[in-house]
Amino acid sequence: MKTFLIFRSDRVGDFLLTLILIKSLKRSFKNCRIIIVASEKNYELIKNNKYVDKVVLFPKKKISEIRKFINLINNEKITDIITADRKNRSIFLSFFIKSEIKIFVCVKFIHFLLFKILGKINVFDNEYKVTKIQTIQNILNYYNILLIEQDKNIYNKNDFDKFNKSLPLDESFLVLHFDEKWFVNKYIKKYKQINVNKENLNSFIESLVKKTMMNIVITTGNTNLDLLEELKKEFKFIAGNLFEKSINNNKVFLIDRQNYFQVCSIVCKCKIFVGCHGSLTHLAGCFNAKIVDIIEENKADFYQKYTDHLKNYNKVFRDQMISMSKKIIECV
Structure with missing residues (x-):
């Protein structure tokens, strides 16, 4: 053996x-x-x-x-x-x-x-x-x-069920993974600054809802971000680390300070995944979700070697938030 x-x-x-x-x-x-x-x-x-x-x-x-x-x-x-x-x-x-x-x-x-x-x-x-x-x-x-x-196909959708905190969602939802990688001072300082703030982030979320007509789940990971603390004030507290608000007839959920397995339990069930490149990009790819991968432009060839096998994959280069968000909206 x-x-x-x-x-x-x-x-x-x-x-x-x-x-x-x-x-x-x-x-x-x-x-x-x-x-x-x-x-x-x-x-x-x-x-x-x-x-x-x-x-x-x-x-x-x-x-x-x-x-x-x-x-x-x-x-x-x-x-x-x-x-x-x-x-x-x-x-x-x-x-x-x-x-x-x-x-x-x-x-x-x-x-x-x-x-x-x-x-x-x-x-x-x-x-x-x-x-x-x-x-x-x-x-x-x-x-x-x-x-x-x-x-x-390295995972099944039920592989992370034991870590799942149930959300009132069907499988037609979009995950926006908003973590420290959106901020170069908390990630790679040589990368292009996105300059995201509460106003342009809110505008981006509203545009995502309008374009997709889907519920949105904002996952965050474990890093403390001041912008998320500001954003939470606009959401209604539900329970634990779960917050919610409505945009038109859709729900936007914000789940604060999750562990990795809890994030996985949500990503593996989404239809669209938007986030900076990382392990969750590959996890979403396991389930053929549409991926919008935010990467550094001068590292595009490097990232391609890691993502070439992913289906339904779209890349967007890091840029100023207003410009970058428009490109993401085009992809979703």
């Missing part, structure tokens, strides 16, 4: 892409075990995933912790290692873990050449030339596995 050790010690969105690989392996090796080496950022999501048999945290820098980790993993009788996170630290640790097969995913060409000279199995993941789906297929090629469309 095969036991795969897959390193994914980075972010949530990266793990969602690796789930496509994991599902392909599970389909092809019926009784295989999947063990994931996770980060603190994605540990909880991975722990709750039905395709993963075991998850362990990447060890801290202390030698004693690293030694303990290696001993723990070697007791699992690993047959295959895949360094899907492409990190040097994961590749380094792999040399100390017993395994019949080791597949090193390299982001630097010099590492790719080095492993090729050493006769190691390696996959070159060029972020600006190779899509993530192609990288997954390149890994699967070693096992003579062909990626199929079904492998990309």
Whole structure:
């Protein structure tokens, strides 16, 4: 029986892409075990995933912790290692873990050449030339596995039901994910400032309702944003972290300070998803929701490698809120 050790010690969105690989392996090796080496950022999501048999945290820098980790993993009788996170630290640790097969995913060409000279199995993941789906297929090629469309359906709508706080909605609603990524001072300072404020945000929400004739759910994540505190004053408090207001004959719900799983339970049921690029973009794509993905224009080629497989996908470049919101309205 095969036991795969897959390193994914980075972010949530990266793990969602690796789930496509994991599902392909599970389909092809019926009784295989999947063990994931996770980060603190994605540990909880991975722990709750039905395709993963075991998850362990990447060890801290202390030698004693690293030694303990290696001993723990070697007791699992690993047959295959895949360094899907492409990190040097994961590749380094792999040399100390017993395994019949080791597949090193390299982001630097010099590492790719080095492993090729050493006769190691390696996959070159060029972020600006190779899509993530192609990288997954390149890994699967070693096992003579062909990626199929079904492998990309990594979640079912009921997978997050236990985290769902029921909303009085049918499935024809739009999710506007409004988080810290809308503000460069809380995200990536080199990115273009959107300059969103209460007035232009309210105008945008009203335009979304008018264009789609749908109910709107504003999800927010865990970051405290002053603008959301201002916005909440215009909503009626319902219960817990749920607020509501009416626009024409439609409802707009604002759900404040949710955990990630609660946001997922809503996104997986929406018809349209609008938000800055992140893991929720990929989650919405699992259910063929229409996606309006807000990205940085000079990183468009980079993001395309991550989103090329998504259906019903639309991109809008970060811009001043008034201009950007008009482009989003055109897409929805």
